[in-house]
Amino acid sequence: MCAFLRGGGHSRGGARDARKRADRKKPRSNEPNGDAGMLPAEILQRVRRLEIHTKALVSELFAGQYHSVFKGQGxxxxxxxxxxxxxxxxxxxxxxxxxxxxxxxxxxxxERELTVFLLVDASGSQRFGSEGRSKMELAAEVGAVLAFSAINNHDKVGLLIFTDRTELLIPPRKGRAHGLRIIREILYNRPEGRRTDLAAACETAIHALRRRATVFLLSDFLVDPGPVDQPLGALARKHDLIALAMRDPLEASWPKVGLVEWEDLESGRSFLVDTTDAGVRGKLEANYRRQREQVAAMLRRHKVDQVPLEVGGDPVEPLQAFFRLRERRRARE
Known part of the structure; x- marks a missing residue:
């Protein structure tokens, strides 16, 4: 059922377009320099535009908040x-x-130095988007905001991109060039896997991080929470884990567009859905809500903050709201 839910709302055409957008070169070496000189001009322009946009957000909107919320937690x-x-x-x-x-x-x-670690889900369902961009593109923008915040505060930042395997692991380091590489990898990385293994990703992060870190988990969380519960709890106990949940409105509310062939972006299976049938739409939407509630309950059980981010919305407001919540919480401690 989870595979079906991950494909829910993903039309064959939308899946094909998403695969074209994701049809980029395979991940490069994990060495710091990699082969950045081989990047196409289009990708470099995207990184530059994202850098300009997110640096403005960091300097104007998050000035002081990042430091007060995350500094000195250890x-x-x-x-x-x-x-x-x-x-x-x-x-x-x-x-x-x-x-x-x-x-x-x-x-x-x-502790004067903070380690920020981005744990990014690059599975097939992340390539879906009905609002002009995919969940993966939203993750790249949010990841850039967090990476530049870390850079501006002279903190270390690292990255783990995962599907049903580890796609790329970059250990935490400092510096603008390192931060730009992380953003480039989120934008440009072409995953080999299509499915999701969030449990294995949590275990990999635990072994990769020797010191306590602030871990941002960017995912749509369309997973069965059962196998994930224990490793996610272990990661949350060892580090400050924050769940950034990528959501697309089409997954929660199916449109009434007739008989449509849909494709699951993770399994590759296709199936017909009669979207004019209110009972069918209601069942799919109820399944989606139930899965979300199960994941939310798991996160609450392990005291993990969840920040929902919509593909068609601006991520700034929910991030600011989260920062304000953290500030109030710390003031009460």
């Missing part, structure tokens, strides 16, 4: 000093205390 060890009355006994360093014979406590300082 603590790193600084030194030990002798215990004084009033110190929290939970900070006592028992090894040093035993060695010196007097109590010593550990001192911590706020």
């Amino acid at each position: 603590m790193e060890f600084a030194e030990v000093r002798e215990y004084v009355p009033g110190d929290d006994i939970r900070t006592i360093d028992w090894n040093v205390t035993a060695r010196l014979g007097v109590p010593f406590v550990k001192k911590y300082s706020e």
Whole structure:
């Protein structure tokens, strides 16, 4: 049923057009320099336009919010000093205390450097879009905003593109050139897989990230939550996990356009749907809502914030709303 839901609303023509848009060169080497000089001028122009657009968003709309929301969420060890009355006994360093014979406590300082990690779903369903762009293109724009925010704050940023396999893994690093490469890869990467294995992607991210990071998971989440529950929970416990859910309105509300042949972009299966039948449309839409509710329940269970982003909408407002929510939450802590 999940494969059917992923194909829901994806017409054969729309799927073919989406495949043409995605028909680009295969992923390049994971080495930092890659073969950027071989990129077509069209792709370089797209990256440049996206850079100009997102840099304006970062400087004008997210000024200060990124820093206040995500900076200093972790603590790193600084030194030990002798215990004084009033110190929290939970900070006592028992090894040093035993060695010196007097109590010593550990001192911590706020981490000055943040690691941002983009976990991007590039499966077939992400190539669908009914509002002038695909969910993958929306993910690229949002990923660019987050990457430039990290760059402007001198943070590290990394990328994992996945389908039912790891398509590309770029370890977190600093620098504008590195950030531009990440944006280029989201735009230009041609995945070999079509299906989704979100559980495996979560496990890969856990092994790839040695230090605590802020992980943005960009996906349409059209998956069976059962196999995903445990690895996603493990990722959320180890890192600050935020789910950015790509949505297309056509998937939630089917149009009344007669008898149509649809194709599942992940399995390649096609089937006929009579969209004039209100009962058929109602069943498909109910299945879609139920699947969304199951995923939302899983995210709540693991205390993962979910930010819904619509393909036809502007991602700025929901991102700002999320930043404001995080600020209020931190103020109460």
